[in-house]
Amino acid sequence: MSAQARSLLNAARPSLRRSAFASARFSSTSSKPTSLKERLAELIPKEIENVKAVRAAHGKKAFGPVLVDQLYGGMRGLPALIWDGSVLDAEEGIRFRGKTIPECQALLPKAPGGTEPLPEALFWLLLTGEVPTPEQVAELSRDWAARAALPEFVEEILDRCPPTLHPMSQFSLAVTALNHNSAFAKAYQDGISKKEYWGPTFEDSMDLIAKLPNIAGRIYRNVFGKGKLPAIDASKDYSWNLANLLGFSESEGFVELLRLYITIHSDHEGGNVSAHTGKLVGSALSDPFLAYGAALNGLAGPLHGLANQEVLIWLRKMQSTIGEDATDEAVREYVWSTLKGGQVVPGYGHAVLRKTDPRYTAQREFALKHLPDNKLFKLVGQIYNIVPDVLLEAGKAKNPWPNVDAHSGVLLTHYGMDQMQFYTVLFGVSRAFGVAAQLIWDRALGAPLERPKSYSTVAIDKMFKDKA
Numbered sequence: 013m014s015a016q017a018r019s020l021l022n023a024a025r026p027s028l029r030r031s032a033f034a035s036a037r038f039s040s041t042s043s044k045p046t047s048l049k050e051r052l053a054e055l056i057p058k059e060i061e062n063v064k065a066v067r068a069a070h071g072k073k074a075f076g077p078v079l080v081d082q083l084y085g086g087m088r089g090l091p092a093l094i095w096d097g098s099v100l101d102a103e104e105g106i107r108f109r110g111k112t113i114p115e116c117q118a119l120l121p122k123a124p125g126g127t128e129p130l131p132e133a134l135f136w137l138l139l140t141g142e143v144p145t146p147e148q149v150a151e152l153s154r155d156w157a158a159r160a161a162l163p164e165f166v167e168e169i170l171d172r173c174p175p176t177l178h179p180m181s182q183f184s185l186a187v188t189a190l191n192h193n194s195a196f197a198k199a200y201q202d203g204i205s206k207k208e209y210w211g212p213t214f215e216d217s218m219d220l221i222a223k224l225p226n227i228a229g230r231i232y233r234n235v236f237g238k239g240k241l242p243a244i245d246a247s248k249d250y251s252w253n254l255a256n257l258l259g260f261s262e263s264e265g266f267v268e269l270l271r272l273y274i275t276i277h278s279d280h281e282g283g284n285v286s287a288h289t290g291k292l293v294g295s296a297l298s299d300p301f302l303a304y305g306a307a308l309n310g311l312a313g314p315l316h317g318l319a320n321q322e323v324l325i326w327l328r329k330m331q332s333t334i335g336e337d338a339t340d341e342a343v344r345e346y347v348w349s350t351l352k353g354g355q356v357v358p359g360y361g362h363a364v365l366r367k368t369d370p371r372y373t374a375q376r377e378f379a380l381k382h383l384p385d386n387k388l389f390k391l392v393g394q395i396y397n398i399v400p401d402v403l404l405e406a407g408k409a410k411n412p413w414p415n416v417d418a419h420s421g422v423l424l425t426h427y428g429m430d431q432m433q434f435y436t437v438l439f440g441v442s443r444a445f446g447v448a449a450q451l452i453w454d455r456a457l458g459a460p461l462e463r464p465k466s467y468s469t470v471a472i473d474k475m476f477k478d479k480a
């Protein structure tokens with residue numbers, strides 16, 4: 013180790029042993045209700061030193077070989093990104109700052125009378141590595157309610173969209189248009205110093221998350237003819253307000269479902285299409301609205317977020333083809349007919365996971381508690397016993413187990429939200445939490461422009477053809 017690396021490591025030793033996050037990992041913050049921005053301002057300088065020390069100590073170490081197959085194979089498994097907020101284990105699934113979904117359900121503050129974690133708390137956890145106090149969470153709910161209004165021209169953009177335009181395209185249009193009032197874009201034009209980037213990025217990210225319920229609610233009501241939007245209630249939490257804007261706040265079950273839904277859909281480490289797109293576009297110093305608009309366009313693809321819509325369409329088609337109480341044999345044949353038609357079974361398989369997605373399990377447990385006798389839920393359970401065997405027999409999919417999208421539509425349908433084209437919008441509201449947290453840390457840590465190297469097939473062939 014060089015002398016410079018050693019001195020950096022020594023200087024940062026306390027933060028390496030007890031890094032800004034590790035120190036707080038399984039504890040609550042003090043009951044003093046500091047704001048999230050104040051807490052971040054305390055954590056950022058420590059983490060900058062921590063990263064400097066880690067890079068000085070390990071920056072020149074190799075991760076191992078890169079295979080040519082990885083260049084052609086969608087970069088699967090290529091170590092290429094840093095994101096501390098969440099890490100995905102192939103066997104265990106997602107951990108948010110080291111915590112599993114059941115741990116988050118147990119530890120994060122809940123609404124009065126509620127049992128699911130509040131997404132406000134998850135956002136605090138993603139950003140700081142700390143479990144917030146109920147007061148800190150309530151402050152975040154109030155802050156987001158105060159920022160929730162949309163500029164009039166964004167409302168007009170949404171109102172002028174034809175109802176036949178997919179809700180995800182409308183969503184991405186509205187989020188992109190919010191860049192009109194970006195604090196970061198303005199500060200950049202005014203010559204802000206690099207060291208200060210995270211401040212306006214934080215403000216934009218808070219505005220972005222806060223305005224999503226009004227965007228989602230407006231799209232839902234415009235497209236599906238559900239009347240005028242109610243006002244935001246500053247005394248209620250984010251999920252209650254989202255449910256209210258959608259017209260479902262009278263169902264306590266639906267509100268609880270949204271709290272769980274947003275929490276488990278918020279982040280899935282850094283490399284998935286939406287998270288990585290947000291990070292990539294943000295690396296060009298595009299503001300959080302532009303970066304998240306781009307991320308939403310990735311989420312709208314059927315192999316990513318749109319799979320939740322595809323699952324419901326597939327289930328409904330199955331029911332209309334083989335009936336509501338079909339035998340296992342009929343379901344198995346239907347699954348085979350999907351594969352033989354050259355289509356994927358939506359909601360199954362994953363690029364990283366190799367076991368049942370714990371986000372699926374969390375939703376299954378919710379269903380067992382709230383809708384055990386629902387027919388569609390029973391079909392989802394029946395499919396779970398059939399599809400993995402079929403996929404294994406077909407022999408292609410590396411992971412035959414269900415992912416998050418296999419279950420979410422059934423829960424929403426149970427509460428009366430049966431407009432499948434809207435489902436990915438709810439995923440998009442949730443994923444903003446992870447992407448925004450990542451953007452804030454990227455600007456705080458001075459993450460550079462992303463620019464990996466591409467090669468031509470001619471060059472690859474030339475490089476390796478004479479090598480054994």
Ligand SMILES: CC(C)(COP(=O)(O)OP(=O)(O)OC[C@H]1O[C@@H](n2cnc3c(N)ncnc32)[C@H](O)[C@@H]1OP(=O)(O)O)[C@@H](O)C(=O)NCCC(=O)NCCS
Pocket residue numbers: 088314315316317319351355356357358359360361362363364408409410411415416417
């Ligand atoms: C998620 C997904 C895109 C991951 O892709 P991946 O990392 O390339 O997955 P694999 O390495 O296991 O793919 C190997 C092969 O199995 C196929 N496969 C994977 N999952 C499959 C599924 N659910 N149904 C049918 N075939 C599947 C792939 O299409 C691929 O076929 P190919 O060799 O003809 O191209 C893939 O599993 C899929 O399309 N699932 C259905 C859509 C879905 O649920 N998306 C949401 C993910 S959270």
